[in-house]
Amino acid sequence: MAEDPTWGHGWRTACCLVALTLCGLCNGVRAREAQPLVADPEMQARVMAIAAELRCLVCQNETLAASQSALALDLRKQIEQQLTRGASAQQVRDYMVERYGQFVLYRPALHASTVLLWFGPFALLAGVLVGGWRMLRRSAQAAPEVALSDAEHERARRLLRAAAGPR
């Protein structure tokens, strides 16, 4: 039979429309991929990366990223606005420090007062290793070199075998 393109096309379109309407009416049929909570996940990741090293001032034992307090939400919004305006991570940190002081940084900035904090452990390590090395050298010198004679070697071997016991 001769194909009537106009009629066949219209019939197909009508079927598609009906099918789509039916689909729209049945919620359960539609299985959507979950949408990210925020509009811009990449920006959110940048905000969280900065917020993870800042201290929440209200719940003082949480990072700004983890805290659910109202101030934390406000400050995270501020960070996002600043980043959108083109600020760098360091500028955002400076903004926070200007308002809340050094307390807000979980990674203490390097000042004269924090030199001991940042370099102390490594200086201690160096000092302790040097001291330990010197102690080792002294200990080695103190212990006299004792060479065993062949007879003593044999006696040692016998004793050790005896200590292994009947097996």
Added chain:
Amino acid sequence: MIPEFGHFALILALAMALVQSAAGFARGRHAAAWIALAQPAARAQCLLVAIAFGALVHAFVQNDFSVLYVAQHSNSMLPTVYRVTAVWGGHEGSILLWVLILAGWTLAVSIFSQQQDDATVARVLGVMGLISCGFLLFTLLTSNPFARLLPAAADGQDLTPLLQDPGMVIHPPMLYMGYVGFVVAFAFAVAALIDGRLDASWARWSRPWTTVAWCFLTCGIALGSFWAYYELGWGGWWFWDPVENASLMPWLAGTALMHSLAVTEKRGAFRNWTALLAIVAFALSLLGTFLVRSGVLSSVHAFASDPKRGVFILAFLALVVGGSLALFAWRAPKVGRGAGFDPVSRESMLLANNLLLLVACAAVMLGTLYPLIIDALGLGKLSVGPPYFEAVFVPIMAPALFLMGVGPLARWRRAGLGDLARRLRWALGVSALSAVIAPLALGRWTPLIGFGLMLATWIASTCLVNLASRIRAHPAPGWRARFAAQSGSYYGMLVAHFGVAVFIVGATIVGGYAVERDVRMAPGDTLTLGAYVVRFDGVREQRGPNYVAARGTLDITRNGQPLTVLSPERRLYTASNTPMTETAIYRHFTRDLYVSLGEPLGPNAWSLRVYYKPFVGWIWGGCLLMALGGLLAVLDRRYRALRHTAAAPRPVPLPGDDSIALGLPAVKAARR
């Protein structure tokens, strides 16, 4: 009435502790009579403290809200198991738990020290008695859990919902068993310093006690981390919180102490150093108690602070630690030098291990106390958090972890560097290879991940090399005999070291490859995480014994195969009107799928946080292996053999007892 009995029992316990202390330090004509009192006093003290603790538990279980502490931490709707847990949910009760566990360790020392002479045991019990006196006084004077609330409250203020969890049942007791357990090593060391008998036999007696305490502390810390992971909802497992650090510091010192005791026992070397470590480990336990309860550091774990308590604990800490360090300063120089050893030898490697562990411990202490130091000096307020600790702790521990592979292979006294290098060639090659291949196989490569996996493979493969060379070199016929000939100590070391490797694998992989997704989902929506598909099936209301919850249902499938259904909740505890999230975790050997229910967003959608955490279970699995290793070491047959030879004189190992190093069984005490 019963709370008053409990209170009275505590006062009597204090009296017993005083007698116990006096017995330990008796001198002169009547010394023997006093010494004979030490053990009975110790046992009586334990019984009385147990009665007091029982009275408090009774008050909680019976909902006696006329006791102030019960009214503050319990509630009539609280399930019974959490009523018992609430006993140690606040400051007063947890200090009573401390006292109970201290009394328990005292009892254990008095029971398991039959081989020692009475005077020595009395001395050790005397030192422990002094510590008990201090804590009992602290409890009775500043932290009385039996204080009454009159008129009685109609109902209690409820246990903090965060603590209403199985983890809370077991984490504090385990932790305290570890913290307090270091008092035994401390008492042994102080007693030995007083008597001037810091020798290998002292080390031999101290070692199992220290190891058991260390096992408990390892389990306690691992449990705390595990609990925080599933309870707090942000998927992290360590936050470098001041109280967490306060438990890590004694653990590091305790690990150093265990290794140092091995040297002192076998070679008679490091005697002063080991005694100092024993004092330091317990001092750090006490310091932890101070930091948590005094309010000097702000922490999520901190109990409500009271300046009076802070002053008491600090004074006690100053007295106990200052006194023992003064004793050390006075007596230690009189102790002679131990056997010498070469710059390359097992002793020197263990010394390096000790030094590195202690520097790491000092770094953690510096970071934890720095805000306080800066504030006290008037230089402002700053915070020291995870970025600092991670930057400092990892580089210091890395060499120690590397040496962990070399040390067990080195001989005592003198080891050949060339010989060691030859034996470790294979292990080094495998580690370098894994550093490159494994990260690429898992997805991506970063220096940190490569380094972590390299260290873990290094430790694991050196364990295997060690075991292989031991078994091959053993003279006994047949594999079974050779394996059976190795000591519990040896297997303990292998298992514990292997546990460290497992831990590093877990920490590295979960740090490098975890995926977090914050999504909004309506019923029917799905989320794809690699091969896993998570389908959200809506939220229902659910009622619990003392809460109302919104319970979500999530269906997890993989490649079309259904795996499980997860039910995260958002609870509201009715008594305190506190909200809380209960995460739902699908655990597996190689990965966790972790879901946390967020906020309702409109009529049909909810915000959800889904994590994919690969190998996170290996973190705690590794810790368990470490504790298992310690247990194996304590079960070594030489400790059991010694118990059977009750009449034998105190064993003195020959200097240079190489029997352990050569894989032969430890020479039994009876042979001496």
Added chain:
Amino acid sequence: MKRTTLPLLVFGVLVAFMAAGLTLRPTEVPSPLVGKAAPPFTLPLLGAPGRTLSASDLRGKVWLLNVWASWCVACRLEHPTVLDAAKSGAVPIYGLNYKDKPADALRWLGRFGDPYVASLSDVDGLVGIDFGVYGVPETFVIDKAGVVRHKVIGPLTPETLRDTVMPLVRRLDG
């Protein structure tokens, strides 16, 4: 002998610091703004949203900025003290109504009294962030040149008012 006394000495230093630590308050965050110019702001007035007030309008006099909100329980505690201070007329007090609904705020003032020359409506809390506000209530003392001189964290007590704030105000007034 000297080497074995080292641990004792180190411990002594630690104890000294910890004893000092018992007198400190680790959760209080001092303001980095003290000694610096107050952040500029322009906010609508509470109750008269058409009019605004800027920091520059307040140059030339010493004034107090009291951060408050109708949802803040501790503000009720300090309110009598603030009312007394306002009544004495020694220093003008301006309110910063932080993250509050103007209707609620006005109702609160009507119920408990209005000590403020004017209250500024900071609905989104941005000016609060600029001032480093992390809890409510807080009070700032600002001098004639617009420099922040002192910050009171927490409720203003009669003792703090009498012993710290008023003497400072008198000194700044000249």
